[in-house]
Amino acid sequence: MxxxxxxxxxxxxxxxxxxxxxxxxxxxxxxxxxxxxxxxxxxxxxxxxxxxxxxxxxxxxxxxxxAEKRGHPAFDIENIQELMDRLDEHGIAYEEDSNMPGARRFYTYSFFGHRMEFLEWNDQPETLKEGKRKLI
Structure with a gap:
């Protein structure tokens, strides 16, 4: 098997x-x-x-x-705005990025310089969905 x-x-x-x-x-x-x-x-x-x-x-x-500047974990979360508000409350900088179709996402480097990505899917492309990923 x-x-x-x-x-x-x-x-x-x-x-x-x-x-x-x-x-x-x-x-x-x-x-x-x-x-x-x-x-x-x-x-x-x-x-x-x-x-x-x-x-x-x-x-x-x-x-x-x-610190990893390019390699990073990406977290799929719900209610991304609430997390952004929490980061604002703690004075932690982040950068929004609109390059991923169907997702709202941002990056932060606050944890000892590591890049960390957080995203919330609103309309995930079919080619990225589990079981439907388009393989090359």
Whole structure:
């Protein structure tokens, strides 16, 4: 039986070692994502985990942290305006982008320089829908 992809299980970004407080603040207070307890067998790793809905975000605390400027996670969310309002309340800059047909989206670089994309689909193109993607 051939293997198949079911989607992402989790993904990871890094933060500078020693920034646990700032990392927790960004994910729990600003984005409203609860922290997830790691399994005991992984508790020795310098990392924090956050519930992002369908997936878990791992934040590895790394003394050799380098921010991703181009590579980035993109979050499919509901009520994007509410998130934008929350970022405004916390003084976090973002940039709206209208290049994706059928979506309202924006980028922020606020989390230790990483690019993070947030989008809300209003009319997703058929060629991007699961099961109907046009493969090349």
């Amino acid at each position: 051939p293997f198949k992809f079911n989607g992402f299980d989790h993904f990871q970004l890094t933060a500078p070692l020693g920034t646990e407080k700032e990392t927790r603040y960004f994910f729990t207070e600003v984005l409203g994502c609860p922290e997830v307890e790691k399994p005991d067998s992984l508790s020795h790793f310098d990392s924090l985990w956050f519930d992002m809905g369908k997936h878990i975000m791992h934040i590895g605390l790394d003394e050799d942290h380098h």
